[in-house]
Amino acid sequence: xxxxxxxxxxxxxxxxxxxxxxxxxxxxxxxxxxxxxxxxxxxxxxxxxxxxxxxxxxxxxxxxxxxxxxxxxxxxxxxxxxxxxxxxxxxxxxxxxxxxxxxxxxxxxxxxxxxxxxxxxxxxxxxxxxxxxxxxxxxxxxxxxxxxxxxxxxxxxxxxxxxxxxxxxxxxxxxxxxxxxxxxxxxxxxxxxxx
Numbered sequence: 001x002x003x004x005x006x007x008x009x010x011x012x013x014x015x016x017x018x019x020x021x022x023x024x025x026x027x028x029x030x031x032x033x034x035x036x037x038x039x040x041x042x043x044x045x046x047x048x049x050x051x052x053x054x055x056x057x058x059x060x061x062x063x064x065x066x067x068x069x070x071x072x073x074x075x076x077x078x079x080x081x082x083x084x085x086x087x088x089x090x091x092x093x094x095x096x097x098x099x100x101x102x103x104x105x106x107x108x109x110x111x112x113x114x115x116x117x118x119x120x121x122x123x124x125x126x127x128x129x130x131x132x133x134x135x136x137x138x139x140x141x142x143x144x145x146x147x148x149x150x151x152x153x154x155x156x157x158x159x160x161x162x163x164x165x166x167x168x169x170x171x172x173x174x175x176x177x178x179x180x181x182x183x184x185x186x187x188x189x190x191x192x193x194x195x
Contacts, residue, residue: 004130022108036059071103087121
């Protein structure tokens with residue numbers, strides 16, 4: 001039986017780069033993959049899954065919270081890869097779970113665990129509840145050498161907890177941080193620039 005995987009990490013932990021490498025490996029073996037992304041993630045274009053290192057591929061399917069996936073789209077597919085899975089609704093994650101079982105296709109979801117307030121995203125929560133395999137994609141804190149576990153949001157060089165939970169951005173807005181540095185940056189009310 002195929003599995004549902006959740007590979008989570010903080011911002012800047014190379015999750016999308018990993019996803020694109022997995023897609024490349026399948027395709028280099030002549031196997032078909034489907035690349036899925038949430039429709040709301042338009043940071044690098046609405047049709048593209050792009051790593052911050054510049055590698056990109058077209059998304060095959062964009063999903064909304066109420067998307068009903070047509071299983072015919074997955075005939076002959078060897079693997080389904082989902083980028084920014086934290087932005088998927090629980091209903092979409094439920095469908096991916098069923099597809100992995102009913103169609104015997106591995107589904108590998110990549111995404112953040114929690115938002116900049118350290119609260120789980122809906123899609124991440126559902127993946128923690130349903131995934132057969134949960135793996136952490138690790139990176140170090142931007143301020144020290146400890147493992148990053150939080151996503152520190154800053155606006156104008158100041159650490160903040162303000163704004164909606166879904167507030168799209170990249171290096172211009174978010175830093176990976178260990179919890180000690182996350183707390184320190186909020187206590188100081190500023191963000192030191194990462195080395």
